[in-house]
Amino acid sequence: MPASLLVWSLTAVILLAVLTQRWWEPKLAARGVNVHVYPWRWWLIGYPRVAFRMWWTWRRVCHINGLSVSFSPTQRVIGRNLVVQGTPLKPKTPLMGLPMPTRTGLRVRVRLHPGQTPAPYLAAAHAMEHAWEVHTVRVSSPVRGEVLISVIPMDPLGREALPPAEGPGTLAVLVGRVEDDAPWVLDLRHTPHWLVTGATQSGKSTLLSALVHGLARRRVALVGIDCKGGVELGLYAPRLSALATDRTEAIRVLGSLVELVRDRMRLCRAASVRSVWDLRVEDQPVPVVVLVDEIAELYLTDGTKKDREEAELCGTLLLRLAQLGAALGVHLVLAGQRVGSDLGPKVTALRSQLGGRVAHRSHDSASAEMTLGDVSPDAVVVAQSISEHEKGVAVVTTTGGQWMRARSNPVPAKDAAAEAERNSSLTPPLPGIERKTRVMAGGETAG
């Protein structure tokens, strides 16, 4: 009786709060309390509804998906398909904790039965989405013996983009929003190299625009390699310390960057430090971010000896930069439609050096597999399920093999180009590169 009284009272309070919202909201706003920053609607209406649905269907969901197990009279766990003659099997439902609301959904812990692993729960995530009529269910196991079920009722990536803001640190850029409604910060200090893949029109260039827009004001040297004649990265030429528009130029730029990395190695050795970040702040060289649009162009050959040698050399230089650059302030962001082993063995070696992965919608399962398969195998299916209408949506790796869906801020290329132009005076010269291969906005190659 007291429990039902509590439920009725709570319901009455919620109803009253919703009906009088127009009255109390401005009053609170006048006192500096912005109620819109809190997801009241979700907490008051959505959360109880989803939590109730979970509680109501939990037993059936577990039974149908093989999460309930039966114990023999001797307390031995018996597989769900095994029938013990003469003894009726009573499936025991795993114990679900109290669903705890978050800003964008809810989380609930479930105790595993002895002998169970999280695998069947991972496999059942899709069934749970349908049973609870929610957008996404994620299953993880941060604690042994438990699974953590995170429920996201609606797609937060559909909401408007977060305003651009400085990320924490020189190389951290807010490029979008992740699905738990947090900012998506691409931090090159934390994860030095990134691979960005996706079919045509999936949002790769827009992500690069967001990155350029965010980095343009910082103390960073941007280098562009765009073998599609510079049509994409050429827009940012005023803020690029070098721009290569074909493979021959790319080889020169990459070769000079390898030299730069060697110089920085000598600098670190002389100062007895392991990375440029351990040098005194005033001695730290400017970080270099190398943006490559359409990575496959660097590896494709027409079969001639010269072409094969060029592709081979490009592969070697990129690999060297990836291996040595992280500690020496040289970062790679490589974008392309596909990055498959058909481009050569060096591509697979390079991929293993690129810790950060962003997989937009892909044409084929092989691309998603190549981007995510080695770091987050369970994210491959999610990347493949991104639809054509979800522009800019991608699966992004975070730390420790974790991943999330995210959407980049739709920064138009012209905005990023304007920002690059505004900050052109910040473009640092790079020793050995500027003279040879810097291409200015008009397409002219300097001396």
Ligand SMILES: Nc1ncnc2c1ncn2[C@@H]1O[C@H](COP(=O)(O)OP(=O)(O)OP(=O)(O)O)[C@@H](O)[C@H]1O
């Ligand atoms: N985050 C986003 N939100 C809304 N629209 C987006 C987003 N990202 C990209 N788009 C839109 O999707 C379209 C394609 O984007 P973009 O040019 O970045 O794709 P792409 O993968 O680089 O394509 P391509 O390989 O053909 O160059 C553009 O019209 C762009 O405005």
